[in-house]
Amino acid sequence: MGKRFWWASILVAISAAVLPALGTWSRRQTLPQCAVDGVAIVPIYAVEIVDAKGEKRPFCCVRCAEYWLAQEPLPPNEIHVTDEVSGRPLDAGEAFFVRSSVVTNDVTGNRIHAFENRADAEGHASQFRGRLLTEDDRPLQAKKDEATKKDRTNDDQ
Amino acid sequence: MVGSGYVAVAAFLGALELAAAAWAIVVGLRSVFARRGAPPDVAQDRFEEQTYLAALLGYLVLGVSLISWLVFYLMLDSFLPQWPGAMCIYGVTQIGLGSNGIYGWLPKLVSLVQVLKPALVFTAGAALVLYQFYRRLGTRTLLPRVAWVLSVVAVMASLDATTELAYLAIPKRENVPTSGCCSASAIGHERIQPPSVQTQRQLELRYYGCHLVIAALLLHRVTATNLPRLSLELARLAMAAVTLAVSMEFLIEVASPRLMHLPYHRCLYDLVPRVPESGAVIILLLWGTFCVGWSSVVGWLGRAPESETVAAEEARRWRAYALVGYAGSVAMLSFDLWLA
Numbered sequence: 001m002g003k004r005f006w007w008a009s010i011l012v013a014i015s016a017a018v019l020p021a022l023g024t025w026s027r028r029q030t031l032p033q034c035a036v037d038g039v040a041i042v043p044i045y046a047v048e049i050v051d052a053k054g055e056k057r058p059f060c061c062v063r064c065a066e067y068w069l070a071q072e073p074l075p076p077n078e079i080h081v082t083d084e085v086s087g088r089p090l091d092a093g094e095a096f097f098v099r100s101s102v103v104t105n106d107v108t109g110n111r112i113h114a115f116e117n118r119a120d121a122e123g124h125a126s127q128f129r130g131r132l133l134t135e136d137d138r139p140l141q142a143k144k145d146e147a148t149k150k151d152r153t154n155d156d157q
Numbered sequence: 158m159v160g161s162g163y164v165a166v167a168a169f170l171g172a173l174e175l176a177a178a179a180w181a182i183v184v185g186l187r188s189v190f191a192r193r194g195a196p197p198d199v200a201q202d203r204f205e206e207q208t209y210l211a212a213l214l215g216y217l218v219l220g221v222s223l224i225s226w227l228v229f230y231l232m233l234d235s236f237l238p239q240w241p242g243a244m245c246i247y248g249v250t251q252i253g254l255g256s257n258g259i260y261g262w263l264p265k266l267v268s269l270v271q272v273l274k275p276a277l278v279f280t281a282g283a284a285l286v287l288y289q290f291y292r293r294l295g296t297r298t299l300l301p302r303v304a305w306v307l308s309v310v311a312v313m314a315s316l317d318a319t320t321e322l323a324y325l326a327i328p329k330r331e332n333v334p335t336s337g338c339c340s341a342s343a344i345g346h347e348r349i350q351p352p353s354v355q356t357q358r359q360l361e362l363r364y365y366g367c368h369l370v371i372a373a374l375l376l377h378r379v380t381a382t383n384l385p386r387l388s389l390e391l392a393r394l395a396m397a398a399v400t401l402a403v404s405m406e407f408l409i410e411v412a413s414p415r416l417m418h419l420p421y422h423r424c425l426y427d428l429v430p431r432v433p434e435s436g437a438v439i440i441l442l443l444w445g446t447f448c449v450g451w452s453s454v455v456g457w458l459g460r461a462p463e464s465e466t467v468a469a470e471e472a473r474r475w476r477a478y479a480l481v482g483y484a485g486s487v488a489m490l491s492f493d494l495w496l497a
Contacts, residue, residue: 001477008478012441012485019434020493027432038419038427039244071421106244 034060036067037108044087045104047114047140050078061110062097062139069140079140083116084124090114092140096121100130112139161239163232164325170225171322174218178314181214185308201297208300211307212288218314219281226274229321233267234430236329246426252329259327266324273317279447281310283454290459290471298461306458357411364407367400368487375449375476375483390453397449400483404442408435412490416497438490445482452476 032041035057047065049057052074059065062081069076079092095114098121104110112133115121125132133139188207233246240249253263284306291299352360374393405425413428414420416435429436452475459468 001474005474005477005481009481012481013488015437016485016488016492019437020489020496023432023434023493024496033419035419036421037244038417038422038431067421 032058034058034064036060036064039105042104044082044084045110045113046082046089047092048078048080048089049076050080051076061105061108062112062114063105063108063110066139081114081140083120084113085115085117085120088116090116097133097138098125098130099133100124100128102128102130161232161235163228163235167225167228167232167321168325170221170228171318171325174221174225174314175318175322177214177217177221178311178318181211181218181307181311182315184211184214185304185311188304201300204304205297205300208288208304208307211304211311212285215281215284215288215307215310218310219278219285222274222277222281222314222317225321226278229270229274240329245424245430247424250426253327260329263324263327263329266320266327269320270317270324273313273320275443277310277313277317279450280306280313282447283451284310286451286475287454287458290455290464290468293471294459294464294467296461296463298463299459302458306454352410360403360407360411363403364411365487367396367403368483371396371400371445371449371483372480375480387457390456393449394453397446397479401442401446404486408439408490412494415494418497432493434489434493438486438493441482441486441489443482445479445486448475448479448482452479 032046033039034041036059039060041058041060045061047059047062049059049065049068051057051072054077057068059068065079080089081092081095082089083095092114095116096118098113098115099111100113102111102113102124104113113121113124113130115124118132121132124130135141184207188204188211230246233249236249236252237245240252250264250267253260255261256263284303287299287306288303291303371393374389374396377389408428409423409425412435413423413425413432416432417428425439429439452472455468455475456472459471461468
């Protein structure tokens with residue numbers, strides 16, 4: 001084999017060692033991204049799930065969080081949504097959800113909005129042709145119920 | 158209506174490729190007719206001249222096809238901000254899905270271009286590897302074979318350029334896809350569920366196993382001075398194709414979710430922009446696969462009584478380059494997965 005072959009081999013060997021290290025290093029500090037579709041998270045629509053192992057999973061919208069929950073075999077420990085008015089995180093069980101014409105994420109087409117106060121939720125619903133979601137069709141609820149059941153069982157034991 | 162500056166560049170490159178391909182076809186036809194009725198020596202000289210010209214056009218086609226391959230993906234990427242719901246190139250490839258008429262052809266055309274581009278680069282590379290071998294050897298026995306492979310390149314280039322120009326010409330304004338992200342599409346159950354841990358483990362074993370087998374086949378008879386049997390050459394080609402398919406599946410199903418830290422994101426279109434070194438992994442993998450093919454082309458189409466030993470040496474050289482490509486690709490991906 002000629003010199004060209006050996007130079008090419010050395011170049012490939014160096015690239016195989018350096019490129020992954022450089023790439024991983026350059027990605028060490030990134031903005032929070034959705035655990036499902038990888039898009040950058042807009043803070044006022046952020047959802048956070050603390051899974052059964054205690055790991056925090058950030059999501060860009062309620063729809064992504066629901067998709068994640070549907071895939072997970074174990075119920076989560078906690079689910080937090082963000083109040084669209086104040087930007088404060090709150091427990092999903094205490095939030096008021098509205099399905100309106102406002103799309104929060106073009107990729108998933110999510111139209112569900114979370115609010116801390118009923119008045120804010122109703123205001124959004126009337127302004128953007130929306131509907132306040134009642135107990136039956138509340139998002140992030142089924143798995144939350146399972147989590148509550150799990151807690152109760154643990155308490156009983 | 159979707160458009161960008163890359164559309165103009167892609168259209169120019171497509172037109173250039175089509176012109177070069179048409180010219181190469183004309184040169185091929187002229188060389189056939191120029192030989193008719195002429196004395197054998199004169200006819201042979203004319204044929205040689207026409208093949209030189211065709212080879213120059215082959216270099217042009219190879220250069221243009223490599224650039225247009227890159228520009229094509231940059232162009233698809235540039236459509237993203239203009240298309241509601243498209244998060245990555247996957248979303249752009251869904252434009253026109255379910256539409257009637259010519260808009261409905263868009264997804265098929267984009268898929269066809271994605272197959273034709275690498276096939277054209279491989280064929281043009283094979284023709285030029287054979288041509289370089291013919292130039293080095295200087296035997297006229299190989300000339301008709303070089304001309305034949307160059308004419309295949311011309312036909313493929315015209316097909317590729319026509320398909321791409323047709324894709325560019327059709328306005329992209331019909332149905333908006335239900336979702337433009339491979340993982341978000343799964344919400345609508347349009348895609349199958351992610352593979353289980355066991356399936357991922359099996360894929361990992363298959364990936365490393367295929368690379369071990371292809372390495373063994375490339376190293377087999379590495380010191381032999383004569384050309385290998387056809388069965389061994391076919392086994393190498395088949396294994397290279399299997400390795401490519403398994404590696405692509407491994408990259409999509411196992412490597413991309415791990416490298417991007419997105420468990421439900423299984424998409425090559427996202428992997429390369431988010432993990433740029435994976436582009437080098439894919440290039441090295443394609444280089445290894447193409448080199449196996451080119452070594453077979455030299456080994457079989459370069460075979461002549463006076464060139465047997467030199468053809469074996471040349472084929473061995475390309476196999477060595479293939480080995481470097483495969484080894485580099487596996488090493489880089491393994492290290493990246495370990496760091497992830």
